[in-house]
Amino acid sequence: MFKNYLVTAWKVLQRRKFFTFISLFGITITLTVLMILSTVLDNFLNPSGPSKNSDHLLFVDRIKVTSKDGNSNWTSQPGFRFLKDNVLKLKMPEKFSIFTVIEESASYLNGDKVTNHLRLTDSTYWEVLDFNFIEGHPFNKQELESGKKVAVINETTRRNFFGDANAVGKSIEINSQKYQVVGVVRDVSFMEIQAYSDIWLPYTTSSSTSYRSNLIDNWNAILYHSNSNMIKSMQAEYIAMLKNDFVTPDPEEFHKVEGGADTLLDIFAREFTSSYGYDSGAASLISILIGLTISFMLLPSINLINLNISRIMERSSEIGVRKAFGASTTQLVIQFVTENIIITAIGGILGLLLSGLILFQIEQSGLVPGADFRYSWHTFIYGSGLIFLFGLLSGAYPAFKMSKLHPVAALKGGSN
Amino acid sequence: MLNLNNIAKTYQTEKIETIALKNINLNINRGEFISIMGPSGCGKSTLLNIMGLLDEPSDGEVKVNGKSITSYHDKEMASLRNSKIGFIFQSFHLIQDLRVIDNVELPLLYRKISAKERRRLATAALERVGLKARTSHFPSQLSGGQQQRVAIARAIVGKPELLLADEPTGNLDSHMGNEIMQILESLHKDDKTTIVMVTHDDELAKRTERTIRVYDGQLIH
Structure with missing residues (x-):
């Protein structure tokens, strides 16, 4: 059965080479961009060098200082005196x-x-x-x-x-x-x-x-x-200290200090969301990243959905025949989704290869000194998950629409 | 084996109601070879689609082997079509992307049969229609007559009790049409397959055991 789907998927790909190219191009470019961004982010959040035990570490990287009258504030790296005291x-x-x-x-x-x-x-x-x-x-x-x-x-x-x-x-x-x-x-x-x-x-x-x-x-x-x-208790202790026991040599200018003892994710989130208060904005960052990923994937998905739907007419005879000879709606949905996941997987593999090549080039160029942009298993699982989601997103609706075709209409050419 | 009781089929558009079939009562007995004749647009194909469980009647009852299928859902209908009915279409409806052997295997994909057994049954069906040598060809590499023989092999590979043929020779010249008819006759005679065939050709109809005439959506006796 699966072999049959595989053969059909391959043939469908070959049938309209230009459209296939457009679909694959969309998937490949989208995944390449997402994979590069996530590898760079993963490299930052899960370092493999000296900070590899980062889950045992907190960083005091930024403080936000406010004067007593509230008229001026600065966000900066902390100074020696602040850290010492x-x-x-x-x-x-x-x-x-x-x-x-x-x-x-x-x-x-x-x-x-x-x-x-x-x-x-x-x-x-x-x-x-x-x-x-x-x-x-x-x-x-x-x-x-x-x-x-x-x-x-x-x-x-x-x-x-x-x-x-x-x-x-x-x-x-x-x-x-x-x-x-x-x-x-x-x-x-x-x-x-x-x-x-x-x-x-x-x-x-x-x-x-x-x-x-x-x-x-x-x-x-x-x-x-x-x-x-x-780690969590240490973060709480740090904030409690800022709120209650902050020692300042100049209570007028340096009246209040905000910030946090940050994980690597917090550091990234502060920069990304400009949150320099007690909250690092990590939760908003995660929602923003998920939102961005989905909207970024939406465009090629819609493109693929459109393309798939336009192929309904071409394949209506096949749908009619399969239904006549006993395929249920569920079996057809599985077939079309599987076919789509196969097509997406091809684009996905190309995307993985292309992003690997680009990351290798970045690494070699010395643009980021000492960078090691190999895929970690996190990014690999993330990438494969994205490919699967992509296939599912862009395949499910057309598959459902295709499989709902009435067999008689499908055999006539799919007019309803 | 198939009973149609008081079958009606109407198509409803926004303002107009078109009656395709009305008051159809028909029994198909096991082992019969029946032809359905009538002018274009009289409802022959609609009748065949209802017999083949591809279309639902607007009214009336269809019984398969004495059992009403009115309450059947998509999955049960699909399974019934798969096990009991084989279809032959005027325009063959072969899947162009698949090789002959894979086209013939198609009905078996929806049964729990091993790949090896599927291949064996499909090869046997192709041998039955005289196309064993063409298993690896694609439909486009075959003549019309050969394509219809592949379609017959696909229709009989699952050993259905009922074979429904919608103008099976309609797209073929008389020589090829005759070949197809001979295959159907041998299936009827040797394998005792029940066959219902829609045709415009009086000569072919004469070669069947019973002819049903449809006019304006009704049977004429």
Whole structure:
């Protein structure tokens, strides 16, 4: 039976090559776009590098500060002072790490200026994130506290500065200061916004100490708990602290702070929905994404529905014959939906291949440094689900309409 | 085996009611070879469609083997058509995308029969109509007569009790028409199949056991 459907589906595809091309093109392009977007999103939300244990982590990435008179407010990365006075006093997290966002640093290599991404961190940074050291080790608490000029660099930076040789023990000049390399890590994807960099230095080596007094600046914090079930309670503790125990050196200007200790989804949701209050907007983000996916799929689905309906006339004799020889309405619906799912699956496979190729090209182009855009099983299941939904969406209505044709009318040419 | 009691069929459009059949009482006995004759538009095909359970009467009762089918739903009607009735159409109605053998197998797809058994029965049916050598051809590669023989093989593959033929020779020349008639006669004689055939051709009608004449939607005795 299935073979019969398969043969018919294949023949129907071949019958009107131009229309088949249009249907397949619509399905392929739609799925390609959806697969690329979902792979990039999946890469962000389910990292495979140092932040792979992200379900144990919360990030303090943004705060919204309001003045006492309510006339001014800022949304920014938090400053060192805010983190030190408020975040580090939280009870629940087992570990904290504070670090800066990446900034550009200048070095000179054989007389040429080289720009690298630089991040200042503490020593627990290397405990809460899981870096892959290919040489040496991270800097420790003692080195941090004594402000020792040590550096961890990534593989690409090592290659640029030292070629294929080992780098540990050698010195590297960054922003006109000499640092001793203590460790080399594998390159990190740019998508892992808290882990990515070329060079990591102890924050105590900063040439100025003015950062210590800033409430808003360019710092981030990670809160860690070994039990991922504690994440929700940690988020609640953070918000309770902001509402009740927020310590401020300037109660007039920095009167109220809103925000959250965020998961990766929350971070994305805040940016996407511009929600910088206590609620990250993650629930709205999910509804928006589902809505966008459906409306994006609707157009090629309607196209396919139309095409399928126009094929009723061509196939009315077949429907009549099948009915005359004993096919029930249900059997015909199953046949047409199956045929449609087969057609969609072909478009889907093409879409998977095309998006794989495009992602590979993006990865190779270096547009997103260190990116690893391979399909994960999440995206694969998501993609296959989309294909199935697509087939069902665009096949069910025409199938129902086709199968309802009266056998006599169908044999005459399907006039009603 | 088939009883039509007081059958009427009317088609209702917005303002006009067209009467296609009225007051039809007809018994088809097992093993009969019957022809239905009448001018175009007199209701022959409608009558055949009602006999074949493809169309529902507006009034009256259809009984198959003594059992009324008035209350049957789509699924039961489909299953009854599949097991008891075979159709031969004037314009063959073969599925052009499928090979001859797959066309013949079609009625068996809706039965619980293995693929191997389906293939065996379809091959036997094609042998019965003298087309065993054409199993892998597509309908478009065959002549009209050959296509109608494929359609007959499809109609008989499920061994139906009743074969309904709507002008089976209408699209064929007299030579091919005669060949088709000979096959029908042999099915009737050798296999004791009950056959009802709509025809315009007096000569063919004479070769059947009983001729029913329809005029203006009524039977003329």
